[in-house]
Amino acid sequence: VSQFNLYSQVWQVIVQAAPEYRSRPDDIKQVYVRSTNGGMVPLAAVTKLEYTSAPNLITRFNTFPAAKVTGGAAPGYSSGQALATMEAVAREVLPQGYSFGWSGQAYQEKKVGGDSAMVFIYGLIMVFLILAAQYEKWSLPFSVMMAVPFGAFGALLAVWLRGMENDVYFQIGLLTLVGLAAKNAILIVEFAVMKYEEGMPVLEAAVEAARLRFRPILMTSLAFILGAIPLVIATGAGANSRHSIGTGIVGGMTAATVLAIFFVPMFFRLFEGLSEKRGGKKKESSDSGSPPLPSPAGTGAESLPEDRRDA
Structure with missing residues (x-):
């Protein structure tokens, strides 16, 4: 009925009858309450005591009586x-005035599930912009980013x-794969750019880069995949979440490595x-639009004055 502070703690005040007045269920009939005219009357005069079945625990959600329903998705269906x-x-079964809400993992999934797609897109954009700044080109980042669909x-x-x-x-694992899949592609593209700048044709530079960087890509990918195997075969509490992350990362990294x-x-x-x-078209258009250069002095009669041309 109230609270008070003592010894730096808050204590609740609970009022109850003496043991001899509450040892039997029928003793509640002897509890007196105030009537409308101000007098005290026993509960036995205005109520009837009956025995019935009731739950031992009443669950409440946001102060409302609630029924908790737990379950999981069937195989082949997502939690969403x-x-x-x-x-x-x-919505179809509950009567008028009833509502529903989510708690636990379902609540977290509903809260962040709609943002996962945007986070994935923002991750792709950030990786693209970083690569564009590194290579100082808009075309080369596309060569790297095309490895991400293989991982997904x-x-x-x-x-x-x-x-x-x-x-x-699993969606967290997909976001991780954006960087992991791009990493292998960066090793190939960066080496191909170096060979291309040395004068090697584009096709030969790409093939040579894939051949020379095959072993480093295989070593780093196998190291990461083997490190994620414990997540795939995890047991105990929280194993389901580790299974989702590990399976997605291992499968995506394997596909990204083999196909990239x-x-x-x-x-x-x-x-x-x-x-x-x-670039060739731009160069041709710029060359055609420039004025003709004058002939060097002394190379022809056109460059001499008219009086000296007669001489």
Whole structure:
């Protein structure tokens, strides 16, 4: 009924009857309450005591009586699909005046699930801008970024083969793959640029870069994949979240490593070839629009004055 402070702590004041007046359920009939005219009457005069079944614990959510429902998505369905289905069923089944809400992992997923796509896009944009500043070109970053879809494909395939969900932990792994997949492509593109600047043709530079950087790419990728294996086979509390992250990273990194060796040189040849053609057209247009240069002095009669030309 109240609270008071003592010994630097807050204590609650709870009022209850003496033990001899509350030892039996029927003793509640002897509790007196005030009537409308101000007199005291026992509860037995205005109430009837009955025995019935009731829950031992009443769950409340935001101070409202609530029923807690727990469950998980069926194999082959994502947690987002399960949440959407439960919301549709709740809107259809619950009577007027009832509402529903989420708690725990479902609440966190609903809170950040809508932002995961934007975070992934922002990550791609940031990596692209950093690469564009590093290479001082807009075409070369595309050669690197085209390796990211291979990583995403491998991650989705690995999760699908294990019958796992596309949950928030898997989406964190996808965001990690943006940098991991781009790392392997950077090794190839950077070496290809160096060979191309030395005078080697674009196609030969791309193939030579893939050949020479194959071993470093394989070593770093295998080291990372083997380091993520404990997440894939984790057990105990929180194993499901580690399974989602580990499976996505291992599958995505494997696909990005195997496919990037073959496709990144092709992308480098494609985008660098387009850049060459565009640069050649610009050069031709600039040459055609410039005025003709005068002939050097002494190379022809046109460069001499008229009086000396007659002489």
